[in-house]
Amino acid sequence: MEDRSITLTTKPGASLRISIHTPEQSPADSNSISNPLSDTLVVFLNGLALPRAAWSGAINHLISLRRDSRQPLPAALLSYDRYGQGESDPDPTDLDTPYGHGPEASVADLHQLLTQLCPEILPNSKSLEEARLVLVCNSIGCALARLYAAAHPGRVAGYLFLDSMMANTDFVSLFPADPDGDDDDADLVRHARAAFGEHFHPTVPNPEHLDRRNLAALLPHADRPALPAGPGGRVPRLVVLGHDWDEFAEQCEKGPLSVAKSVINEYVNPAWGAYNEGLTRLVPADRSGEVKIAKGCGHFIQKDDPAFVAKEISDLLNGL
Template sequence: MPTMTLPSKPDAVLAYELLPGDAASSLLVVFLNGLGLPQSVWQPTIELFQQQSSVSPKPWLLTYDRYGQGSSSRDPRESWPSKDPGYAHTLDEVTDDLHELIQTLSRDRQSRIVFVNNSIGAQVARRYADRHPTIVEGILFLDSNPGNTNYDSIWPNPKDPSFNLEQMMCTIFSGNAKNAEGFDRRDIKDMLPDPSSPKLKGSKTSADKGPWVTVVGHELEQFSQEEWTMLKVPIGMAAMYTQPMWHKYNEGLGRLTDPDRAKGPLIAPKSGHFIQKDNPAFVAKELQDLIEKVEASA
């Protein structure tokens, strides 16, 4: 796996892979990880897309591990006196790093971007698109993390001593919870309180339109089994509590753009939270559809 250093952080390496497309293509597809899996999980999707896609010219593809993930170094910010232990980088700092990475690796393709993201990668894509308007022309949301939700509010009586899911769920998914990467999520709920705003601006060639957006959610049965296997959340709890909240959030994501440029929410067959791992063929198909729309409107 190649590594590089950002000019602003010369002592820390980022692991990445930049797969060249056609020289004539000005489009860069960027894959954004969640907290749980590194960039390598996108490889099956990318291979299928490259083998089956009829998109011409073929876009360039970029995967990477954020600081603290996969094969990348720990974030140098962790040693800053101003940082609370366990909270290495905020959402804006992550988008700053991403912007610097794109400028460093792919300067010729930094003005036309499609994001493919899973989980908290949705917040990175939204924030990047809002901070760099008219650059992001398409977004494929894969089981986005509902970053505006207090998870302890959706469970029945989570403070009741007899209810034992608070530690399992709220301390993992809550914005205050620490994670191995050091992604500080504490301000995301206030920064992006509404899944449907701020509205996003699309390409320079159609500035009055938003980007093309496809929203995909998990299959309930697969997700419920995944929660039981990983967290021992009883089967049926997701259907009663998390699923209604999650579906409403996904519906909101579709309203980030114009109605005629939104697709979904779709349900990825046989897929839990990590859709790119469970059904890469589905992701490759939806990515091709999204890129075809982007290029047709360019």
């Protein structure tokens, strides 16, 4: 693994911190004819809360799994911290406001990063136009992957969505504005509505300065628009993972939110489950499938069970 900084030509004066894994292949696998993944770059897209370091466990498990089973490895695996996140510098174009840059800017940064890196890290100095991308994403990273694919069709061959954020909600409206009665149950719902609003409403700033206020307008539906065709005009593969309802509710109750499990299970989990089901319809049924529940995992599946994530990535690569 190589950890280093890179400066995008489009944003001089600031750097992104990246981690590149270019697994050492066997002599046979290094041959582009015998290794069907010699043109494949796996890119990991963070959510807001966890930086690129959170993918290390899954990446290490993936490399070990593929080697132990004598399966070819992709040409490279890339994780990175977006501007304002983890070890990367703040976005140099942000103004002195709580919001800064929008999702479209993050998508443009990703494209520029890949444009600069691909000739360097892919065999035979392949350009981005010659590469096949697999996007492994968590939370808002899934929304950014959808926006990237729409802006750059023909690039992405496969997606693994790890508990995508519900991009089309303000989170507050998941709960009734005026729950019936003044009993304890109604008070629990009022607390949940306030807590989710304080932490997750699109108007709440974040350290990354990624402005989420227009995200619902950019992605108003879970099931459309369809993900565009990937390299060679082929329909991409998509795997959608969802959190374990009980574990997520437990974490919400015991964590900083302090929202009762009963409220999460009544209002949040059903809505999130329906959203994930919608995501599976972004590709034809034979290229996706039902939502897979990550048993024992909350929202951050890559942290809670990196080995499970590695297995899902490996299966996705085999499906290509």
